[in-house]
Amino acid sequence: MDIDLSVRALLDETFNTFDDTLTQHNFKPRLIEIGEVTYVGRGNARVIGLPNVQSEELLQFPNHVLGLALNLDMDDVGVVLLDHSDQLTAGDEVRRTHRLLDIPVGESLIGRVIDPVGRPLDGHGPISAADRRPYEREPASIINRAPVTVPLQTGFKVIDALIPIGRGQRELILGDRQTGKTAIAIDTIINQRNKNVVCIYCAIGQRNTAVAKVIDDLRKYDALEYTAVVVAESDAAPGLQFVAPYAATTLGEYFMDQGQDVLVVYDDLTSHARAYRELSLLLRRPPGREAFPGDIFYLHSRLLERSTHLRDSMGGGSLTALPIAETEAQNLSAYIPTNLISITDGQIYLSPQLFQKGILPAVDVGRSVSRVGGKTQLPAYRAVAGDLRLSYAQFEELEAFSRFSSRLDEETLTTLERGRRVREIFKQSQYQPLSVPQQISILLSMAAGVFDTTGIPLIRSAEQRVQNILVDEFPDVSEAILAGQKFSEEDQRETIQSAREIIQSLNQ
Numbered sequence: 001m002d003i004d005l006s007v008r009a010l011l012d013e014t015f016n017t018f019d020d021t022l023t024q025h026n027f028k029p030r031l032i033e034i035g036e037v038t039y040v041g042r043g044n045a046r047v048i049g050l051p052n053v054q055s056e057e058l059l060q061f062p063n064h065v066l067g068l069a070l071n072l073d074m075d076d077v078g079v080v081l082l083d084h085s086d087q088l089t090a091g092d093e094v095r096r097t098h099r100l101l102d103i104p105v106g107e108s109l110i111g112r113v114i115d116p117v118g119r120p121l122d123g124h125g126p127i128s129a130a131d132r133r134p135y136e137r138e139p140a141s142i143i144n145r146a147p148v149t150v151p152l153q154t155g156f157k158v159i160d161a162l163i164p165i166g167r168g169q170r171e172l173i174l175g176d177r178q179t180g181k182t183a184i185a186i187d188t189i190i191n192q193r194n195k196n197v198v199c200i201y202c203a204i205g206q207r208n209t210a211v212a213k214v215i216d217d218l219r220k221y222d223a224l225e226y227t228a229v230v231v232a233e234s235d236a237a238p239g240l241q242f243v244a245p246y247a248a249t250t251l252g253e254y255f256m257d258q259g260q261d262v263l264v265v266y267d268d269l270t271s272h273a274r275a276y277r278e279l280s281l282l283l284r285r286p287p288g289r290e291a292f293p294g295d296i297f298y299l300h301s302r303l304l305e306r307s308t309h310l311r312d313s314m315g316g317g318s319l320t321a322l323p324i325a326e327t328e329a330q331n332l333s334a335y336i337p338t339n340l341i342s343i344t345d346g347q348i349y350l351s352p353q354l355f356q357k358g359i360l361p362a363v364d365v366g367r368s369v370s371r372v373g374g375k376t377q378l379p380a381y382r383a384v385a386g387d388l389r390l391s392y393a394q395f396e397e398l399e400a401f402s403r404f405s406s407r408l409d410e411e412t413l414t415t416l417e418r419g420r421r422v423r424e425i426f427k428q429s430q431y432q433p434l435s436v437p438q439q440i441s442i443l444l445s446m447a448a449g450v451f452d453t454t455g456i457p458l459i460r461s462a463e464q465r466v467q468n469i470l471v472d473e474f475p476d477v478s479e480a481i482l483a484g485q486k487f488s489e490e491d492q493r494e495t496i497q498s499a500r501e502i503i504q505s506l507n508q
């Protein structure tokens with residue numbers, strides 16, 4: 001009986017609250033624009049009844065499906081869907097949202113794996129971000145940009161010594177399939193540990209297994225602590241793949257605006273271009289070269305123009321971009337690779353021939369270039385690897401020619417011997433980025449001819465013996481090198497002496 005009474009009291013109270021709310025509520029007519037789906041395709045839809053919709057406005061379909069209004073025609077709107085279209089049918093309602101697509105940004109995204117609209121994919125619960133930002137933004141104006149001055153160490157000897165990258169630069173990683181493109185980007189992220197660089201890895205159109213492996217590697221090498229992962233895998237709606245790199249950049253810009261240094265890896269922009277081609281053809285936009293739409297250049301340049309180094313008065317942050325592009329049969333002059341080469345500040349070209357020969361990383365030095373990074377390189381590198389790039393490229397050419405002749409003069413033979421040793425030194429396994437003092441120890445020893453007497457098969461073990469000379473024996477010099485000071489000749493001599501002693505004891 002008591003229970004009945006208390007239930008009745010509770011009900012009365014609830015009804016009273018309803019009554020109060022209803023009497024106090026101020027009913028006003030509100031205009032909601034609702035359109036109707038007339039056609040649903042794989043990844044796109046057409047909608048009528050939304051005459052005021054804006055370009056690139058987010059539209060809400062039933063079942064939480066989102067879409068972007070890309071084609072505004074006279075009679076209807078061409079919409080790109082950000083989710084799969086299985087549950088949509090013609091006749092469904094579509095509502096305007098009056099906002100552009102945005103993603104959550106903030107510190108809480110570090111260590112998370114999200115899709116390009118900010119939905120968590122890692123099973124660690126909802127994203128709690130205080131702020132959201134639109135996925136497209138005007139790039140920083142020229143006035144607010146500063147020259148690139150600080151190096152971004154990849155941890156690879158061949159890149160840091162010969163094709164140096166600066167913070168705020170855009171360096172393309174280019175090569176055929178399975179040549180180690182992702183490996184270079186991931187090792188660069190792993191090498192940013194304790195270097196105050198926020199990293200963002202954006203996977204576009206990749207197989208789920210490949211993405212899972214990358215996330216696993218990042219976790220294994222403790223790199224997820226400072227990395228966010230944005231994923232639109234190959235079976236995601238093409239619309240979602242299309243917005244992925246913009247979303248990753250928006251997230252990066254948030255950290256750059258706080259004055260931090262950011263590294264964004266886009267893996268890869270060839271798949272991005274393909275997703276955009278698919279969308280454009282579905283939207284019946286006219287195809288151009290290789291069936292890509294005419295604005296594909298603009299698509300990538302407006303993305304990569306957002307990476308920059310900001311002036312101190314703007315916080316001094318930077319956004320470095322490492323876009324990846326896949327070539328087919330080493331064709332660098334295909335449409336998308338040439339576009340990207342001309343947009344970026346240089347490229348690292350990975351050659352399948354070198355990869356097959358086991359020369360890893362398979363960087364083709366002759367075809368790789370860094371247009372702004374050279375000025376940022378730490379002075380110690382210039383002291384030990386000054387003209388190495390040129391002489392190494394010459395060696396590669398000489399080697400190709402020397403195959404045809406049996407008798408070679410003394411000088412050519414020495415150049416070839418030296419070059420082979422340099423190539424051996426530049427080999428580096430995955431997940432083993434080297435610090436600056438380690439690289440300098442090895443490169444200096446090599447330049448001084450310390451390894452000239454070591455047999456080529458023994459070079460890698462010899463290199464491991466000398467790599468810690470600066471850190472272990474000359475910690476002050478090591479600090480000075482990292483601080484960007486000159487590597488004095490006397491210090492160089494002492495380091496070489498030490499290296500000689502180690503190698504001599506090894507040869508005996």
Ligand SMILES: Nc1ncnc2c1ncn2[C@@H]1O[C@H](COP(=O)(O)OP(=O)(O)OP(=O)(O)O)[C@@H](O)[C@H]1O
Pocket residue numbers: 175176177178179180181182183184326360361428429430
């Ligand atoms: N420096 C290296 N040392 C040893 N193995 C390497 C090295 N770099 C790459 N690999 C191996 O080569 C293979 C291909 O590398 P990766 O997946 O990075 O290539 P990719 O060009 O990104 O391929 P895809 O075209 O499929 O994206 C992997 O098995 C990787 O472990």
Ligand SMILES: [Mg+2]
Pocket residue numbers: 181182183267
């Ligand atoms: Mg890859």
